[in-house]
Amino acid sequence: MKEVENTVTARRTGSRFPLDGWERSLLALLVVEIAGFCIGIPGFYDGIGSLLGLTQNFLPFGIVALGLSVVILTGGIDLSVGSMAGLGAIVMAEFWQGLHLSIWLSALLGVGTGAVLGWINGMIITRLNTEPLIATLATSFIYGSVGTALAGENPPAGFPDSFNALGQGEVGGLIPYQLILFVVLAIFFSLLMSRSAYGRKVVMIGYNGEAARYSGMRVPRVICSAYVISGTMAALAGIVLASYYSAVRPDMGDILLLTTITMVVLGGVSIFGGEGRIAGVVMAVLLLGVLRQGMLIAGFSDMVTTMVTGAILLTAIAIRNLVSGRGTGFALLFLRLRRLGGGKVPEAAE
Amino acid sequence: MKASMTETSGFKTVAPSVKDSRATRRARRETREITLIVAAVVVLLAVGAINHRFVSFENIRFMVLNSVVLSLVALGQTWVIATKGIDLSVAPIMGLTAVVTGLLAQGSGLPLIGAFGIALVIGLVLGTINGLLVARLTIPPIIVTLGTYSIYSGLIFIYSNGTQVDQVPAAYAAFGNGRIAPWLPIPIPVLTLAIVLFLCWFALGYTLFGRAVLAIGNNAVAAYNAGVSVISTQVRVYMISGVLAALAGLVFVCYTGSATVTTGTGDHVELQSIAVALIGGTAIAGGRGNMIGTVLGGLFLSVILTALVFLHVPPIWYSAGEGAMILVTVTLGMRQSRAGKAS
Numbered sequence: 059m060k061e062v063e064n065t066v067t068a069r070r071t072g073s074r075f076p077l078d079g080w081e082r083s084l085l086a087l088l089v090v091e092i093a094g095f096c097i098g099i100p101g102f103y104d105g106i107g108s109l110l111g112l113t114q115n116f117l118p119f120g121i122v123a124l125g126l127s128v129v130i131l132t133g134g135i136d137l138s139v140g141s142m143a144g145l146g147a148i149v150m151a152e153f154w155q156g157l158h159l160s161i162w163l164s165a166l167l168g169v170g171t172g173a174v175l176g177w178i179n180g181m182i183i184t185r186l187n188t189e190p191l192i193a194t195l196a197t198s199f200i201y202g203s204v205g206t207a208l209a210g211e212n213p214p215a216g217f218p219d220s221f222n223a224l225g226q227g228e229v230g231g232l233i234p235y236q237l238i239l240f241v242v243l244a245i246f247f248s249l250l251m252s253r254s255a256y257g258r259k260v261v262m263i264g265y266n267g268e269a270a271r272y273s274g275m276r277v278p279r280v281i282c283s284a285y286v287i288s289g290t291m292a293a294l295a296g297i298v299l300a301s302y303y304s305a306v307r308p309d310m311g312d313i314l315l316l317t318t319i320t321m322v323v324l325g326g327v328s329i330f331g332g333e334g335r336i337a338g339v340v341m342a343v344l345l346l347g348v349l350r351q352g353m354l355i356a357g358f359s360d361m362v363t364t365m366v367t368g369a370i371l372l373t374a375i376a377i378r379n380l381v382s383g384r385g386t387g388f389a390l391l392f393l394r395l396r397r398l399g400g401g402k403v404p405e406a407a408e
Numbered sequence: 409m410k411a412s413m414t415e416t417s418g419f420k421t422v423a424p425s426v427k428d429s430r431a432t433r434r435a436r437r438e439t440r441e442i443t444l445i446v447a448a449v450v451v452l453l454a455v456g457a458i459n460h461r462f463v464s465f466e467n468i469r470f471m472v473l474n475s476v477v478l479s480l481v482a483l484g485q486t487w488v489i490a491t492k493g494i495d496l497s498v499a500p501i502m503g504l505t506a507v508v509t510g511l512l513a514q515g516s517g518l519p520l521i522g523a524f525g526i527a528l529v530i531g532l533v534l535g536t537i538n539g540l541l542v543a544r545l546t547i548p549p550i551i552v553t554l555g556t557y558s559i560y561s562g563l564i565f566i567y568s569n570g571t572q573v574d575q576v577p578a579a580y581a582a583f584g585n586g587r588i589a590p591w592l593p594i595p596i597p598v599l600t601l602a603i604v605l606f607l608c609w610f611a612l613g614y615t616l617f618g619r620a621v622l623a624i625g626n627n628a629v630a631a632y633n634a635g636v637s638v639i640s641t642q643v644r645v646y647m648i649s650g651v652l653a654a655l656a657g658l659v660f661v662c663y664t665g666s667a668t669v670t671t672g673t674g675d676h677v678e679l680q681s682i683a684v685a686l687i688g689g690t691a692i693a694g695g696r697g698n699m700i701g702t703v704l705g706g707l708f709l710s711v712i713l714t715a716l717v718f719l720h721v722p723p724i725w726y727s728a729g730e731g732a733m734i735l736v737t738v739t740l741g742m743r744q745s746r747a748g749k750a751s
Contacts, residue, residue, distance in 0.1 A: 076704045123678045135550075137679075186739045189692045191494075197739075199731030206724040316554055347601055361565035368558025375555075 080326040080378065082339035091345065093350040102355050107232045111120060114225065115301065116347030117236040118295040119141075120340070122314050123321040124247045127339045130322050131251065132284045133264040133331025134190035138179060138198035139292040143311030145205040146172040146293025147300040151214035161221045169293045175201060176289020180282030206306040215305035227303030236298060243291075248336040260284060264331025303349025320371045321346055326378070346370070440689035444704040448711050455715040462718045469595065471710045473585075476597040477502075477660045479706035480505045481677055482684035483608050484652030487645045489685050492625045492694025495646065496678045497538055498653035500560035504671030505530050506658030507564050510573030510667040513580055520579045527654040534560060535650020539643030539687070561673050573667040584662025597659050601703065604652065609699040621645060623692030646716075683730060684709060687737045708718035709733070 096103035098110050103109060122139050129136045150168030153159045159167070175197070182193040228234045251257035259280050263270045295314065300306045325342035327334030346367060353363045456463035481498050484667060488495040505527045512518040512526070534556070541552040576584075588594050612618035622642045623631035632638050656677075661667045668674075687708065690703030712733060713726055721729075 182735065186735075188739060189736070191682075191739050192686055192692055192734060195683065196731040196734040198679075199734070200726040203725050203728030203731070207722070316557065319554060320558075323551055329551055359565070361562045364558045365562030368555040368562075371558075372541060372547065372552065372555035375547050375551055376541070379546055 070256070078143065078335070080164070081335065081341055082324070084338060084345055088341060088345045088348070091348055091352070093229045095348070099352055099356045102352055107228070110233055110237060112227065112351045113344075113347065113350055114234050114236050114350070116343070117234075117240045118299045118302070119314060119317050119321060119347065120240050120343035121243060121295040121298065122292050123318045123339055123343050124243055124336065125288040126318050127322045127325065127327050127336060128247070128251070128260060128284045129190070129288045130319075130327050130329060131260050131331055131334060132281050133262045133267065134183065134281065134284065135194065135319075135329075136176075136285060136288045136292075137191065137194040137286060137315060138175070138201055140311035140313070140315040141198045141201035141205060142172050142175045142289050142292040143296030143299065143314055144306075144308050145175065145201045145208070145296070145311075147296035147306045147310065148205050148209045148213065148308060149293075150297055151217075151306045152208055155214040160375050161218055165221070169290055172289040172291070172293020172296070173286050174289070175293070176286040177282065179289065180285035183285065184278035184282050186344065191371065202214045202308065209306065209308045210354075213306050217301065217304050222301050222304045225298050225300070225304075233337075236302075239298070244336065248340075251336050256280070257309075261332055264328075265333070309347050317346070317367070320367060324371055324374050409688065427695060430648060440698065440701050443702055444582070444688070444701065444708050448704075448708050449508075451552035451715050452658065455718055459718050462715065465477060469593070471714050472598055472707065473595050473663070474714070475703075475706040475710035476595075476601045477656045477663065478677065478680055478684060478709070479601055479703045480604060480656035480659065481653050481681040482688070482702045482706055483604060483699060485626030485681040486685045486688070486690050486697050486699060487608070487612070487621065488549070488649045489682070489690050489692060490621050490625045490694060491645050492628070492640060492695030493642070493645070494553065494682065494692075495538065495649045495653075496550065496553040497534070497556040498649060498656075498681055499562055499605075499672040499676065500557055500564060501531060501534050501650050501653040501672075502657035502677055503667070503670070504534070504560055504564045504567070504672045505654040506661040506667035507568050507573065507669070509658055510576060510661040511568065513576050514573055517577065520577075520583060523580070523658055527658040530648055531651035531654030533650075534605055534654075535722040536643060542646060543639040543642035557678070559671075564669055564671075568669050570670070570671075571586060573661060573665075576661060576665050580662040581665060584659060584665070597663060600655075600659065603701050604655070605699060608648075612697050612699055617641065617644070622695055622697065625691075625696070627695075659748040680730070683734045705737075 092109075093320055096109075122143065126136055126139055140275055146168040150161075150164045153164035153167050154161050179190075179194055182197065183190050186193075202374040224235050224239075229238065251260065259270070261273055262273075263275065263277055263280055267277060292311070292314070296306075296311055299310055303310070321342045322334075322339055323329055324346065325334065325339035327339060349370075350363050350367070353366065354360070358366075452468075453462055454479065461467060481502060484500060485495055508530065509523040509526055513523060518526075538552055538556055539548075541547055541556070542549050583596055586596050588596060588599055612621065620631065620636045624638055624641055625637050628638055642685065657667075657672065660671065684704075684705045685702050686705070688705035689698040690696060690702065709730065712729060716726055716729055
């Protein structure tokens with residue numbers, strides 16, 4: 059029987075190369091994909107600058123995915139990331155326009171709002187003992203309404219150029235600010251989840267919440283903090299989106315949810331928690347993002363791209379399940395049955 | 409022969425525990441249904457006191473009729489959630505059926521019976537794909553239906569190709585809005601819902617299949633050991649969900665006379681149907697399904713949303729009301745079940 063895959067054992071037995079099998083295959087796919095697009099799609103490769111510039115179209119998704127993967131690692135889910143992104147951006151815009159605060163201070167307040175919204179999610183989940191799916195489903199409706207109400211009929215638009223540079227600008231005309239932000243966040247999250255006590259606690263809770271509780275962890279507090287992180291990242295992504303469009307809309311976060319869950323899961327994070335690494339999520343973000351941009355440049359419609367994304371998600375997870383042998387409870391069941399079947403042979407021999 | 413023997417004997421061994429929990433479960437179920445009915449009546453009376461038109465026959469008929477589409481989807485969702493699964497792809501299945509049947513009726517005058525056939529085929533095929541992916545490939549349901557959500561909504565886009573349904577033939581409109589008989593003012597969609605509800609209620613509570621669904625939701629491994637055919641039951645559950653979503657799409661296009669690319673997915677029917685099932689007392693952790701509660705939940709939601717219109721609440725707050733309702737009913741349900749456990 060194959061050993062149940064676990065990040066801890068993987069690090070002990072694995073090579074020095076900081077990626078495990080799944081992430082290496084994602085990386086290989088990414089390289090093949092970029093190379094294939096550069097050769098196959100005319101207009102895709104137009105200098106390094108434009109290639110890097112493409113990332114501006116999808117990195118907000120990546121920022122949300124980083125925060126969401128912390129929540130999914132605890133075994134929860136956050137359906138409210140979309141509405142938190144919208145609400146965070148709107149709060150920022152209203153502070154800027156209504157109270158004439160500086161745009162950067164407003165942005166900080168917007169991110170803070172995201173943290174508070176995430177904290178509310180966490181409190182509902184831990185204090186009221188609600189399933190994360192239900193709690194965040196409910197709060198996504200509520201946050202969405204609040205956002206729409208705050209935005210009013212004419213949401214603010216036309217932010218200062220210095221702020222718009224965050225979403226649209228590049229350092230030296232080459233490296234987009236968004237990319238720098240994403241890389242910094244990705245490194246931070248990667249270290250947080252793999253090298254800090256906090257990250258190990260999150261993974262432990264996702265792997266076995268009861269065991270974590272018996273070992274003396276303050277499980278509710280860690281779970282709550284995961285939702286705070288997710289809310290903060292969602293609001294940050296909303297603000298980056300606002301700067302990219304130089305406008306805010308209450309429903310602009312709606313597209314984030316399904317795509318980011320796809321990214322996190324494709325990145326190798328188990329939807330049941332306790333398994334997966336940030337490096338994989340980063341690979342999946344780049345893989346899906348580049349795929350989308352490539353297909354759009356090649357002239358496919360948005361919906362076809364979405365369909366392909368869905369098909370890739372299903373194929374990837376099916377392959378992963380078949381390879382690792384650890385899927386849902388049923389896969390374990392079949393493993394057990396196979397073992398039973400295998401166990402009969404020596405019995406008969408005896 | 410041998411297989412059926414093991415099945416029955418396996419079933420017997422789990423029977424006592426099922427019976428035990430059934431006693432407590434039944435009590436809880438009734439409280440949820442009574443709570444929903446009482447709450448709906450309170451809202452009716454309170455808002456009716458402010459605006460008498462709220463309790464007029466026409467308005468009550470409208471509220472019931474308005475809940476049919478969502479309740480149909482939610483009934484299918486209840487089946488899936490009872491097995492500890494979740495079906496996000498109901499929204500595009502509903503939308504695809506609405507667009508395909510509507511466009512065929514509009515363009516080539518497809519008869520209503522043909523529309524039923526097409527809806528059945530769409531629901532069965534797409535639901536079976538979901539079910540096979542969940543049961544055969546053992547991919548978690550939320551991921552499967554997330555993936556098929558994207559794929560099915562792409563199909564709507566490809567099929568409709570920029571066109572949309574603006575009007576439907578008279579037969580369709582009669583099915584969507586007409587009454588059963590001139591002297592009996594019950595709308596046909598409501599009758600449809602009642603028939604589907606009866607079938608679902610009976611199948612879940614009083615057939616082997618229904619017990620198998622609940623057993624899988626409680627503990628899939630135990631159900632397997634007890635002789636329940638886990639794979640085929642799961643596939644069937646997703647087929648039911650698909651067919652009911654498709655039926656809801658057909659009712660939708662008949663009722664409103666219109667369908668666009670965003671029908672279903674635009675209104676987040678998948679999230680709403682989960683909400684309705686949860687309000688109705690179905691446990692997201694599986695093993696408990698309440699068909700009557702689901703329909704009452706849909707009805708209650710419709711009453712609340714209509715009440716908000718009558719109270720001149722701006723439409724932007726409707727979804728917040730919905731969210732608050734989910735939180736309140738679900739956390740209250742938790743309290744109840746915990747109190748039941750303690751006693």
